[in-house]
Amino acid sequence: MLLKSIKLHNIRSYESAEINFPSGSVLLAGDIGSGKSTILLAVEFAIFGAKKGELPAYTLLRHGKKEGYVELRMQIDAKDIIIKRALKRSNEDIKQEAGYVVVNGLKKEGTTEELRAIVLELLGYPKDLIKKGKDLIYRYTVYTPQEAMKQILYDDKDTRLETLRKVFNIDRYKRAKDNSKIITSSLREKKKHLEGFIIDFDYKKKELGERKLEIIDIDDKITNMLPKIEEVKKLIRQKKASIEGIEKDINELNSLRKELSVAEANLSHRIEQNNRLNEEIRRLESQIEGIKNDVQGRSLEDLSLITKKIGEKENEINEAEQNYKNAIKNIKEIEVKIEHCNDTIRKMESLEICPVCEQKVDESHKHGIHLRESAKYNELVEQIQSCKEGESNLEKIRLQLKKERDSLMKEQSHFNVLKIKFDNLNEKTSLREEKHRLKEMIKKEIGLLNSKKSELHSKIEKYSETEEKYKIVKKEIDELLPQERFLELEKGKYDVEKDSIKRFILNIEKELNEKQKAKEKLSYISQLSNWIDELFANLMSTMEKHVMVNIHSQFNELFKNWFDILLEDEAMNVRVDEEFTPVIEQDGYETYIENLSGGEKTSVALSYRLALNKVINDIVAGIKTKDIIMLDEPTDGFSTEQLDKVRDVLEQLSMKQVIIVSHESKIESFVENVIRVQKQE
Ligand SMILES: Nc1ncnc2c1ncn2[C@@H]1O[C@H](COP(=O)(O)OP(=O)(O)O)[C@@H](O)[C@H]1O
Ligand SMILES: [Mg+2]
Structure with a gap:
């Protein structure tokens, strides 16, 4: 992350201002109360929003103003980012308004919380830290407000250790151990359930064997029946074929009979006609005879x-x-x-x-x-x-x-x-x-x-025997049909029985399959819970210790180095104990921090702060704020000679952007850029 510019409107001493940040070392120079710290607070507000306790809204909005805003422009990797957040005064208090984030020209509006989620994502800060109100990584690596610089030295050791564990995410080993207990207890439940499920596995397997034998038996019976059925069917087919021929003859016979009855009817009609004609002719002849006589x-x-x-x-x-x-x-x-x-x-x-x-x-x-x-x-x-x-x-x-x-x-x-x-x-x-x-x-x-x-x-x-033949064949078929039906019914019964056994077998096989899988799962679960109980929990404890030891030695080394650079006093040595409490030795005697001079206290605090910055940047992967540090009045109580050390510090930090706030004009000669700040009245 590199800062590019910031616009302030009605923020603390500013009514309206825009500040451009060059890269490299930048000094915000100005008198006490000129508005230097305000710029750094505004940067934090732009990134994270106002927070009760840490960065309350009332410390930001200019007295007597209804509303104000901050618009910060920065660069993360190759992304050009603009964030705007606003504040509004109501009767009771000051509220944060909705703002926006523009990433490479793509604008997203959002509430305070929505913007915060987007920004934390852009910064690559660990997800589990996002939910917590305190932005500890930012506070310990990028910027600590002037008043908070020495705070960590005075914290009680448990609070300090707890805080550091959080930042380094050491807690995850403990959490993993706790979670493993939850997992093993749920695995035990599962195990119990699976054991219950597979209890009848052998019994079911035996039953499957028996049922398979039954199927073989039925198949035998069916195989025996098939030729008998085929024989009856063949006979019926033959008889039916012969009856078809006879039926044809019968049809022929019937049509002959019909023809005969028609001929007979015609004949009797004609005979009747003939008789009538005879009668008529006889009558005519007698009439003709009469007339002739006449x-x-x-x-x-x-x-x-x-x-x-x-x-x-x-x-x-x-x-x-x-x-x-x-x-x-x-x-x-x-x-x-x-x-x-x-x-x-x-x-x-x-x-x-x-x-x-x-x-x-x-x-x-x-x-x-x-x-x-x-x-x-x-x-x-x-x-x-x-x-x-x-x-x-x-x-x-x-x-x-x-x-x-x-x-x-x-x-x-x-x-x-x-x-x-x-x-x-x-x-x-x-x-x-x-x-x-x-x-x-x-x-x-x-x-x-x-x-x-x-x-x-x-x-x-010619057809005199046809009808008799028909009757005989018909009778034969009528006798064969019930035989066929009986045999088919018998076979049908066997088929049904076979089907039902087959279905039963399928179910049993499915069940056995499931039980087999359950058996495998059970053995896997047993192995897994053994592994968790015996190996994993111990592994977590060991890892936690290793990580802590590693961080501790790295931190200790850095702390000592920075302190030696800042305070060239061979009589004074510093280190951190196991709880990361700074231990100061003066002439071989341990002494309390309260006993040190102002410059010495500042040296301890700044060394501690710089060591913390390096260790966190090294250990917490993926964060995008490793290029920048902002130091607010880091030289409080320094002697003129000590001020010269700031030059070495800047060199050794080797960061892309270092922003120092100081009223010490000497520092101006150590930095590449000076921004002069003057109070707006
Ligand atoms: N809410 C506020 N409204 C107006 N002025 C404020 C407000 N809060 C602080 N100030 C004043 O703004 C000035 C600048 O403060 P600051 O940036 O902390 O100064 P310095 O340059 O010393 O770091 C100071 O005079 C301070 O009292
Ligand atoms: Mg200040």
Whole structure:
């Protein structure tokens, strides 16, 4: 670890300041109370945070200020690290605020404790020391506050020894011994448990052997059964194959029977049809016979002649009727003429004056007209007479003609009936022909059906034994099947039994396996607890002693060396006793530290402190603070000559960064860099 710079804001005498630390030896120079120690306290605060007792927050925050902070920049290995911590005053006390750590530009915010964990990790300080509040390694190697420098010399020996054991981690041997006791007692428990677990190992092993024999026995039985089962199965297979063939024949037989019954049904239908036709033909023949008798000797040839005659009669009748009508018309006309004659006669007799010439009509004229009219009248009467005679003749002719015609018509209607009968005869005859033809066809079909029937009968005959054969084979199969089932059931029982024994064997083997492992574990545990009891505990005690002796001799050597450098007084010797208490001899006499002069006391304290620094840095591996030391007023009470020794000390320390706080201006000439500190008012 090397310090690079620090920013202070409202820390003790500082309102705001930034100090850059060069590497090599650095002197923080300034008057008493100028703020030198404050810088070193601020560094510790930045790294570890404030701690009650060691570095309380109230000694850091500037009086009258609400808040303050420290931002420290340093380098650990190749890492560039910035740590910021802040303080805040509340009504009751001063609290630490959350801050941050930036490692190579990577910022992590965190509470006081979180930052502390990160920083201790970066410093490589032992984990088991991290939890303890006191940062002893830092205090004994890097920086001891001015007032605490001599403290360790005055501590009682037990406290000192205890503290040193902690720093050197000597306790781990004692802890290992204590832990080994816990382990052996838990091993004893385990041993007891395992012994209980394997108590029936031999018994189980014997049982496994017995069960394996049982399996062999069952396997024998199954092997004996297998050929029997196979034989029955083979027989069943054969029978089933033969029954399949028979089943085919039976199907064939059934379909032949079906065909036969269809043929028989067709045949009986056709016979019935034939019978019906015979009946119909017989009926038709008797009808034809009847009609033939009815029309015997008659022909339809006269029918057209009669029709022709009827036509002629009709014409004659029409003519007669016309004549008759004309006669009546003549009579009527003559009657009108007669009336007209009578009328004229009557009018002439009474007529005096002519209506045309209006002259008096003479009697002769009257008479003449009368004669002419009477003659006319007589002629007319004669005419009418002959007309009436003609009329009655005509009437007679007409009636005669009608009579003749009616008799012709009667004859015609007789012929019509005859025609119907002939038609009927023809119809019946052709119907009979039709029926004959149909009968012929049916006869043929009946023949065919009969031959088919006999053909089917002969085919069916071939299968006469099939059904019997089927019954026999079926019965044989029915007898074999239960045998097969019985044998398989027997075998199944053996299989089940075998499976269950196998499962049992598996379980027992698993159990024996576990017990075997337990046995091995038991022997391992016995060996282990023997080893712990007999070897390990003793080894820990021996190691503890060795380490302590080693540290002690190294420490003693260093302590003496530093003291000799700082105090060139041959009459004075120092060493540490077994509890690391410094022993000072003056002229061969042991003396107490309280009896020494100020400079001598400081020499003892500084030697002790430097020896401690070296031993810890040598023994505690992995810590990253071996390059730096900070000494706050290390020359308290030194004479001018003694001050010169500081130069040698700096040389011998051979550290990358040594920061000395001193108000002694003489020191300025020993160091590579001087930082002047002045109080900010
Ligand atoms: N909380 C504080 N607020 C303000 N000043 C303080 C506070 N604590 C101490 N001081 C003063 O700060 C000054 C610097 O102290 P310090 O750094 O110990 O001086 P020195 O340079 O002698 O080592 C002293 O005058 C001291 O009394
Ligand atoms: Mg000081």
